[in-house]
Amino acid sequence: MGRPLRKGGGHPFPITTEPRMTALLEMRSITKTFPGVKALDQVNLLVRKGEIHAICGENGAGKSTLMKVLSGVYPAGSYEGDILYDGAVAQFRSIRDSEAKGIIIIHQELALVPLLSIAENLFLGNERAQGGVINWPETFRQTEALLKKVGLNEAPGTQVGKLGVGKQQLVEIAKALSKDVRLLILDEPTAALSESDSQALLDLLLELKAQGVTSIIISHKLNEVRRVADSVTVIRDGTTVSTLNAHAEPITEDRIVRDMVGRDMAHRYPERARRAGEVVFEVSGWNVWHPEHAERQIIRDIGLTARAGEVVGIAGLMGSGRTELAMSIFGRSYGRNISGEVKVHGKRADVSDVSRAIAAGIAYVTEDRKSLGLILEETIQRNTTLANLPAVATSGVINEARETEVAEKYRAAMRIRTPSVFQKVVNLSGGNQQKVVLSKWLFTEPEVLILDEPTRGIDVGAKYEIYSIINDLSAQGKAVVMISSEMPELLGMCDRIYVMNEGAFVGELSAAEATQERIMSLIVTE
Amino acid sequence: MNQSTAKAEGIGAYLLKHMREYGLLFALIAIMVFFQIVTEGTLLKPVNITNLFLQNSYIIIMALGMLMVIVAGHIDLSVGSVMGFVGALAAVMMVSWGLSVWITVPACILVGVAIGAAQGYFVAFWKIPSFIVTLAGMLVFRGLSLWLLAGQSIGPFPKEFQALSTGFIPDFFGVGKPNVTALAAGVIAVAVLIWMGLKTRARNAQYGIEDEPTAFFVIRNGIIAAALMFVIWKLSGFRGLPNVLISMVVLTVIYAFITESTTLGRRIYALGGNEKAAKLSGIKTDRLTFLTFVNMGFLAALAGLIFAARLNTATPKAGFAVELDVIAAVFIGGASASGGTGRVIGAVVGAFIMGVMNNGMSILGIGIDYQQVIKGLVLLAAVFFDVYNKRKQG
Numbered sequence: 001m002g003r004p005l006r007k008g009g010g011h012p013f014p015i016t017t018e019p020r021m022t023a024l025l026e027m028r029s030i031t032k033t034f035p036g037v038k039a040l041d042q043v044n045l046l047v048r049k050g051e052i053h054a055i056c057g058e059n060g061a062g063k064s065t066l067m068k069v070l071s072g073v074y075p076a077g078s079y080e081g082d083i084l085y086d087g088a089v090a091q092f093r094s095i096r097d098s099e100a101k102g103i104i105i106i107h108q109e110l111a112l113v114p115l116l117s118i119a120e121n122l123f124l125g126n127e128r129a130q131g132g133v134i135n136w137p138e139t140f141r142q143t144e145a146l147l148k149k150v151g152l153n154e155a156p157g158t159q160v161g162k163l164g165v166g167k168q169q170l171v172e173i174a175k176a177l178s179k180d181v182r183l184l185i186l187d188e189p190t191a192a193l194s195e196s197d198s199q200a201l202l203d204l205l206l207e208l209k210a211q212g213v214t215s216i217i218i219s220h221k222l223n224e225v226r227r228v229a230d231s232v233t234v235i236r237d238g239t240t241v242s243t244l245n246a247h248a249e250p251i252t253e254d255r256i257v258r259d260m261v262g263r264d265m266a267h268r269y270p271e272r273a274r275r276a277g278e279v280v281f282e283v284s285g286w287n288v289w290h291p292e293h294a295e296r297q298i299i300r301d302i303g304l305t306a307r308a309g310e311v312v313g314i315a316g317l318m319g320s321g322r323t324e325l326a327m328s329i330f331g332r333s334y335g336r337n338i339s340g341e342v343k344v345h346g347k348r349a350d351v352s353d354v355s356r357a358i359a360a361g362i363a364y365v366t367e368d369r370k371s372l373g374l375i376l377e378e379t380i381q382r383n384t385t386l387a388n389l390p391a392v393a394t395s396g397v398i399n400e401a402r403e404t405e406v407a408e409k410y411r412a413a414m415r416i417r418t419p420s421v422f423q424k425v426v427n428l429s430g431g432n433q434q435k436v437v438l439s440k441w442l443f444t445e446p447e448v449l450i451l452d453e454p455t456r457g458i459d460v461g462a463k464y465e466i467y468s469i470i471n472d473l474s475a476q477g478k479a480v481v482m483i484s485s486e487m488p489e490l491l492g493m494c495d496r497i498y499v500m501n502e503g504a505f506v507g508e509l510s511a512a513e514a515t516q517e518r519i520m521s522l523i524v525t526e
Numbered sequence: 527m528n529q530s531t532a533k534a535e536g537i538g539a540y541l542l543k544h545m546r547e548y549g550l551l552f553a554l555i556a557i558m559v560f561f562q563i564v565t566e567g568t569l570l571k572p573v574n575i576t577n578l579f580l581q582n583s584y585i586i587i588m589a590l591g592m593l594m595v596i597v598a599g600h601i602d603l604s605v606g607s608v609m610g611f612v613g614a615l616a617a618v619m620m621v622s623w624g625l626s627v628w629i630t631v632p633a634c635i636l637v638g639v640a641i642g643a644a645q646g647y648f649v650a651f652w653k654i655p656s657f658i659v660t661l662a663g664m665l666v667f668r669g670l671s672l673w674l675l676a677g678q679s680i681g682p683f684p685k686e687f688q689a690l691s692t693g694f695i696p697d698f699f700g701v702g703k704p705n706v707t708a709l710a711a712g713v714i715a716v717a718v719l720i721w722m723g724l725k726t727r728a729r730n731a732q733y734g735i736e737d738e739p740t741a742f743f744v745i746r747n748g749i750i751a752a753a754l755m756f757v758i759w760k761l762s763g764f765r766g767l768p769n770v771l772i773s774m775v776v777l778t779v780i781y782a783f784i785t786e787s788t789t790l791g792r793r794i795y796a797l798g799g800n801e802k803a804a805k806l807s808g809i810k811t812d813r814l815t816f817l818t819f820v821n822m823g824f825l826a827a828l829a830g831l832i833f834a835a836r837l838n839t840a841t842p843k844a845g846f847a848v849e850l851d852v853i854a855a856v857f858i859g860g861a862s863a864s865g866g867t868g869r870v871i872g873a874v875v876g877a878f879i880m881g882v883m884n885n886g887m888s889i890l891g892i893g894i895d896y897q898q899v900i901k902g903l904v905l906l907a908a909v910f911f912d913v914y915n916k917r918k919q920g
């Protein structure tokens with residue numbers, strides 16, 4: 001499990017070079033207290049020169065806080081402990097201070113201006129200028145050099161907004177290089193990237209390492225961590241749990257997970273009695289064209305069935321059309337010229353808009369819960385009932401008492417950790433937010449649940465809970481269709497897996513047949 | 527720490543947390559007290575209170591619609607022009623063409639609805655920013671009212687039409703002064719308010735929702751009841767309840783109910799909070815956006831009629847820059863420019879704050895120049911207060 005997936009060549013495992021023992025960065029007994037909360041408690045971190053150091057931990061473990069202390073977002077004096085950088089005690093008062101020393105953070109949400117060109121973005125705030133007048137030839141020359149370094153084959157004048165996320169990520173790295181980076185910190189760099197873009201990014205990290213750049217990578221994707229990291233520091237509940245050295249002993253994912261959650265996760269996927277009943281959900285001859293480019297066919301002649309009590313997976317690379325398939329089925333929320341037939345319990349279902357699809361018994365949990373799944377500034381209660389308001393209303397008038405009962409019921413059933421259902425969902429952790437989204441859809445009493453990346457950005461402990469919920473649903477006889485980029489998750493959860501590539505299903509594997517290798521080979525041999 | 531200080535801290539913390547809700551109401555009361563003192567009692571004279579309602583009714587009525595538009599994440603800059611246009615249309619229909627009031631009023635309301643529908647159509651179905659569509663509407667209907675009136679003022683209107691705004695509810699008890707009907711209505715209103723407050727408290731207690739401390743509940747309701755009865759008492763000593771006050775209260779109650787207790791209202795908040803998520807929850811967001819503009823057109827037409835009826839003439843300048851007062855009222859009332867939040871009660875109180883300031887400053891003889899400056903600063907201060915509070919909490 002977790003073997004790196006590569007198309008073609010790629011990089012071999014990091015060659016064990018003589019570990020250089022000089023430390024570039026040492027954070028000693030860092031303690032950071034917020035009113036009422038100790039976010040970091042005596043955290044230690046040692047990063048050697050020229051290594052790739054991974055920091056792992058559940059959401060809320062304190063990784064981001066630690067990085068904010070390091071970069072001066074929390075200025076010196078607002079925390080206890082020492083930062084030794086390059087052998088001297090460093091006291092950063094702002095990001096500017098830390099950047100001046102070559103410490104550069106690339107955040108999960110990219111900080112690029114989409115309407116400006118690559119060149120303009122690279123030197124934003126750091127323009128190649130004299131007396132305020134920009135030297136464009138020089139800017140373009142340096143941009144080209146930097147783009148070459150990161151292996152991005154684009155013209156410096158290209159608008160950043162026209163690049164994919166993967167390429168934008170590379171622009172960010174080029175920007176870091178333009179500032180003479182010595183310690184590059186990447187926060188979840190591959191979270192939004194496709195498999196191949198992720199591989200390219202990791203390759204680049206290894207290449208930068210060869211050129212002497214030290215990096216810290218924060219990641220949930222343990223297979224990637226295992227692939228590139230020289231050492232791993234695991235943080236749990238604001239304390240350092242362990243520091244593992246890849247050159248001293250092989251690092252296993254199970255070991256990292258164990259340290260992250262503080263218990264053995266021998267069973268990462270809960271057991272489920274597998275029994276499939278009659279066919280509940282059936283899609284046939286499904287074709288979809290691109291909403292703007294009418295000549296581009298996005299979904300090609302797809303047929304799919306899901307039985308009662310079955311969890312069916314859809315595997316595929318990012319961009320293979322999985323989300324587009326789900327959205328087009330769910331009330332034609334994507335695409336145009338949609339043709340094909342959807343049946344629920346053998347009866348033809350009208351899915352021409354979202355409310356009809358919901359009425360037909362279909363629920364769709366989006367991959368992007370923050371921007372598509374939730375109203376962040378509203379309460380748990382109001383989010384829970386949103387898709388089925390008539391069920392808590394009498395002739396259009398909402399019965400708030402009934403609504404609260406419903407929200408409380410789901411809070412208990414889903415074990416949503418919150419002081420009350422009147423809490424705004426923006427204040428919840430990722431896992432709890434996802435439980436609210438699931439509550440919302442369960443309240444519509446669906447026959448079929450389409451789950452798109454149901455565990456994205458959720459920490460390991462909460463993932464297990466989400467898996468348990470999925471199993472409960474299938475035990476109740478619902479049909480579940482699960483889209484995921486994490487293959488181990490599909491293998492661990494599904495009874496059957498469809499493999500999708502370039503808008504079409506290229507294979508179907510039963511749980512017994514499916515392995516990561518077989519899925520990948522179906523995709524690449526197409 | 528002994529118990530009484532702990533309790534005092536609890537109340538202080540509660541007050542701080544809910545500063546916005548109380549702040550608005552207390553700001554209104556403080557502003558009224560201030561002007562009552564500096565105008566040497568003129569502000570709260572019965573005739574002036576009556577005037578306050580008459581003068582601000584059309585702003586409040588439009589603020590109800592504007593609140594929904596803003597909650598849905600849009601803006602309507604055309605309401606002042608639409609209001610002026612509808613007033614002009616009514617004048618032309620009644621005075622120039624001699625049509626009856628009973629034809630004119632429904633026809634004008636329909637025209638307002640049609641205007642709202644036209645603007646809503648472009649916003650909702652063609653996704654043209656509401657700022658642009660209604661900016662165009664503002665110019666178009668300003669021009670059309672000038673054209674309709676040919677630059678002249680048209681009036682006066684039939685008596686029945688004037689009654690829309692300057693009429694009073696007669697005293698059914700025949701006493702006259704004080705007007706017993708008005709007093710009775712006031713007592714009933716206070717009773718209903720307190721009853722509803724108690725009901726909400728009971729529900730909150732049942733579900734363990736944090737609620738205001740009992741002392742707070744008593745003091746707050748006491749102040750509101752006293753203020754309400756005070757105003758009613760003053761009104762009853764003059765000519766009783768103005769018709770406009772009744773329509774205003776009825777509309778406010780209806781819109782407060784729609785926004786807070788119906789699926790329709792809930793969906794508008796969802797739409798403004800996150801349109802994509804609302805759409806994927808089965809809410810027909812386009813239709814809903816369209817409806818908020820239709821509703822805005824309806825209320826702008828109503829306001830236009832009431833405004834014309836009060837002045838007893840339609841002038842080319844009617845409704846000029848009124849949209850700014852309406853929008854300011856909604857923002858002072860705590861709505862967010864990005865949509866999804868804001869309450870009807872807030873918008874109404876916001877409108878009164880603007881209205882009392884207008885009125886008080888006019889009584890004092892402060893020039894229109896300073897008035898604008900002060901109103902602008904109040905708007906900025908109110909929104910700054912919001913943002914500041916939010917940042918401190920976040």
